Amino acid sequence: MSINNLAGLLGVIAILALTILIGAYSRKFSRTTSDFYVASRAARPWWNASAIGGEYLASASYLGVAGLIAVAGRDALLIPLGYTAGFLLLVMFVAAPIRRSNAYTLPDFAQSRFGSLGVRRVTAIVSIMICGTYVVPQLHGAALTVEVAAGLPPWTGSAAVAVVVCLSVVTGGMRSITFVQAIQFWFKVTALAFPLLFMVFALMAKENGFAALGTAFESLPGDSPRTSPYRTISLLMALILGTVGLPHVLARFYTSPDGSAARRTGVIVLFLVAAFYLLPTSYGILGRALARAGQQEDADALVLRLPDLLLDGVTGAVLSAVVAAGAFSAFLATTSGLIVALAAVVSQEFFHSDVVGFQGAAIISSGSTLAVSLLTSSVSLVDTVALIFAFSAATIVPMLILGIWWQHLTPAGAVAGMITGGSLVVTALVFHTFIGNAFGLVSDLLAQPAAWAVPLSFTVMVVVSLGTSPPNPARVERFMRQIHRPDHEGQATAHRKQDRKWA
Incomplete structure (x- = not known):
């Protein structure tokens, strides 16, 4: 085993051990159903925001963004913007109302809003599809990391993440992983920032170092064909709106003490995420000039390989190991949040709603x-x-936005819209798989369906709702008053009493 692989293996083992230790320590705080589902609604804004950053900044953020910038140049600089801007909408329209709903899960919110078991079932199925499919790229990222950094068979990375996450979630639930995710967010930032400083100093110390840094920025326009404007717009729509509907991100807002705390949490997350994306963007710029990766699949490993490309000997091996440990931290944090969200929905729909x-x-x-x-x-x-974000944007988001801000949305309208949006996205992706990019605009429409699938989903919800009537208008009116009323003294205590009742 080479020194690079040995250092990478030690880095991965260290972050796995740290995750297990933090989970074991926080286990003693998890006793009740409320602890496992919503961390007893006691997560304070800064701590909760760090945990959201930990679970939201996943494999695509840690590895994929830098690789995409290295391949596509300036066309890819909008990707971090899309990932970040979604939290602005979440803070403005969703965070506080969904917290005031007193829900444990997204299906809980749907049933409370619509009083319909049908809407709850559809929301549960969609949530399971989003979380389940989102876990898979995290495990693929772990497989890539152990293969590149430690020279191990890829399956060992996937298995290690799945086992450690399962142990953490089973023993402590939401309260346990809140500690884990918050610490892992700051570890991810350090694991990218520390090697980046070494690489920049090393590059500047070399002959013509300043010229090399200038080349890195000048290379951003690149020589690859520009992405079609439609694909860019549709991708941004998917990333911005899709963020609002991610069940595992929404679940973290259920853990806030009240609606005001949920909104403050969202504002802090917005700044944390924006600051984080400066790091993978910097890796992508350096990689654009120095590594010249040709395919996105290869470029996903750029962050892992770049320190060793710029720094010789033990220093490069150690810093590559630090980056690999940070990558594993990203996979662990995101997978933890997704498994908690999955477990909460699956247990409520198919098992008992207890520990x-x-x-x-x-x-x-x-x-x-x-x-x-x-x-x-x-x-x-x-x-x-x-x-996955496109699917979220076309299903959960219309139900949430209209359900929170339009009193006349009916159960029939919500179900029709979610089924329509989800079916359109899946159908588009299936057709694009078969025809590829050979048909110009048609291929663009199928490859990035958010720009037309999301408006159609909203339209179907509105049209069907106008043609039907809510089963209990008085109950809907009471619910709308509950989620939009300002927080007041004693409300958090009432919420905790309700949690104990559910437990």
Whole structure:
């Protein structure tokens, strides 16, 4: 085993051990159903924002963004903007109202809003599809990391993440992973920033170092064909709106003490995420000039290889190991949030809504997603995640936005819109798989369906709702007053009493 592989293996083992230790320590705080589902709604804004940053900044952010910039140049600089801007919409329109709904999960919110078991079931199915498919690229990213950094068989990375996450979730639930994700966010920042400083100083110390840095920026326009304007707009729409509908991100806002705290959490997340994306963007700029990766699949490993390309000997090996440990931290944090969201929905819909049901659902969710990752091959991390965001934007987001801000949305309208949006996105992707990029605009429409699937989903919800009537207008009116009323003294205590009742 080379020194590079040995250092990478030690880095991966260190972050796995740290995750297990933090989870074991925080386990003593997890006792009740509320602890496992919503961390007893006691997560303060800064801590909760760090945890959201930990689970949101996943494989596509840590590895994929830098690789995409290295391949596509300036066309890819909008990707971090899309990932970040979604939190602005979430803060403005969703965070506080969804917290005031007192929900444990997104299906809970749907049933409270519409009083319909049908809407709850559709929301649950969509949530399971989003979280389940989102876990797979995290496990693929872990497989890529251990192969590049440690020289191990790819399946060992996927299995290690799945097992450690399963243990953390089963033993401590949401309260346990809140500690883990918050610490892992700051570790990810350090794991990218520290090697980046060394690389910049090393580059400037070399002959013509300043010229090399200038070349890195001048190379951004690149010589690759420009992406069509439609694909760019549609991708941005998918990333911005899709963020608002991610079940595992929404679940973190249920853990806030009240609606005001949820909104403050969202504002902090916006700044944390924006600051983080400066780091992978810098890696991509350096890689554009120095590594010249040709394909996105190869470029996903750029962040892992770049320190060793610029720094010789032990220094390069150690810094590459630090980056690899940060990558594993990203996979662990995101997978933890996704498995918690999956376990919460699966346990409520198919088992008992208690600790035992949650733990059983977590084991099933971890095992099934690991099996899927082992049976599928890895593709571009950014492309995979963008398609998941498009599905979220066309299903959950219209139901949330209209459900929160339009009193006349009916159960029939919500179900019709979610089924329409989800079916359109899946159908488009299936057709694009067969025809590829050979048909110009048609291929663009199928490859990035968010720009037309999302408006159609909203339209279907509105039209069907105008043609039907809510089953209980008085109940809907009470619910709307509840989620839009200002927070007041004693409200958090009332929420905790309600949690104990549910527990």
